Amino acid sequence: MEHLLNKNVLDIEISGIRKFFNMVNDIEDLISFTIGQPDFPTPEHVKKAGISAITNDFTSYTHNAGYLELRKAASQFLSIKYGLNYRPENEVIATVGASEAIDITLRTILSEGDEVLLPGPIYPGYEPLIRICGGTPVHIDTRDSDFKLTAEKIKPFLNKRTKCIILPYPSNPTGVSLNQEELKDIATLLKGENIFIIADEIYSELVYTDKHYSIANELRDQTIVINGLSKSHSMTGWRVGFLFAPEYLCKHILKVHQYNVSCISSISQKAAYEALTAGINDAEAMKNEYFERREYVSARLMEMGLQFVKPDGAFYFFVKVPNHLQTTSFDFALNLANKGKVAVVPGSAFSTYGEGYFRLSYACSKEVLQIGLDRIENFLNAKN
Incomplete structure (x- = not known):
């Protein structure tokens, strides 16, 4: 009886972010830079x-x-x-x-x-x-x-x-x-x-x-x-x-x-x-930590020769997939997850205008960021 359902609902799909997250989540020893989940506890x-x-x-x-x-x-x-x-x-x-x-x-x-x-x-x-x-x-x-x-x-x-x-x-x-x-x-x-x-x-x-x-x-x-x-x-x-x-x-x-x-x-x-009320400025400490992470990730990505617009808010980088790889953003992200053990979100999840990019969330600790960025660097070097 599925054909009886609202056509507008039948025509939509699960979020590309979640779809990709679910696809790679069972990969062993995977570092995930996918979901926009703050890594701080609720105050x-x-x-x-x-x-x-x-x-x-x-x-x-x-x-x-x-x-x-x-x-x-x-x-x-x-x-x-x-x-x-x-x-x-x-x-x-x-x-x-x-x-x-x-x-x-x-x-x-x-x-x-x-x-x-x-x-x-x-x-x-x-x-x-x-x-x-x-x-x-x-x-x-x-x-x-x-x-x-x-x-x-x-x-x-x-x-x-x-x-x-x-x-x-x-x-x-x-x-x-x-x-x-x-x-x-x-x-x-x-x-x-x-x-x-x-x-x-x-x-x-x-x-x-x-x-x-x-x-x-x-x-x-x-x-x-x-x-x-x-x-x-x-x-x-x-x-x-x-x-x-x-x-x-x-x-x-x-x-x-x-x-x-x-x-x-x-x-x-x-x-x-x-x-x-009491927590009106609770975000300040988190923001300061995100700022430090942003600066670190920005420097590392630049060292790798990757192209991006430096973010001035939130906790994401939207990075261009290197042209010489000649691959879609989905295939790049899937290969990075399987071979490099790092999960990012393919840019195609963010409309057709996101194709050719990947999203990296830095809502995780500096230690995790370092390990994950090292892996991305090694993956890219292996591709050169």
Whole structure:
């Protein structure tokens, strides 16, 4: 009876990241630079807040959008960190990770035939959700602009079917960010247009150069800001995300969220409150360590003669597969895993514009990075 299923679901596939991870995970003595999982533990005081929630029976349903004190803390966090102001009563929703926030936003704003513009290469989690909604993802090639989706690149793709633009910065897989001037240019282009902007800012606390700036500072009424605690506080398994949007949008997105999950885990909400208040600067120590790793990996890759745009956020390098190898990114990654005992993600997992590259996550210890990079170097030398 499989043929009776929703065609939009039948036509999508499992993420290329997970598919490749599952394919090579059983290789013996493999070092993995694949999954974007912080290697730090959740801060101790945050874990204790979760335990306290259980002990004190904070285990019932909360308001669909999250209990009010949490929404106040999330609103205050954004105000302090990025100068954004959202009313906790009706412009903030706590979601099951940033992933659910993206899903319910797209399901609220998209209709059949709408187009969504997004940079290529890009994290593979957006396109399937767009297609399930009956929308059409339109990738814009950013390979010649240091992986930045600029106003100049966006303009030729705008038409009457354009409903939304996704700005996922800092970027997964490239680690690249957009600065304030670049975002202002995009805002000037889109201001007053019937186009929504989804600003996926899940890596906003992991920016190493300029301070993170959100396009919502420029186009608040058209922007949905998505954030969360998975990367900033190493809370991937707690599944806490946040959606910030003007009230006219939020009230409709909340309906989809309500029928989807009712509310997020009450225990995770208490832990999240602790993270956003007492732990407001918890990401600093992690960011400093990531910065040191970034510098180390950058130096090693340069010594190997590999080409890349140095990331200024997140914890990824997007590296060009050496031309002389004359191979696809998938075959390169598979050979590296089998023969070099290092797993990276083939660039083809991040749209067709990722072909010819591979993503390397440095969310692991310096010792593991050294061993893995030594292996990559040995693998490449053996190929020369």
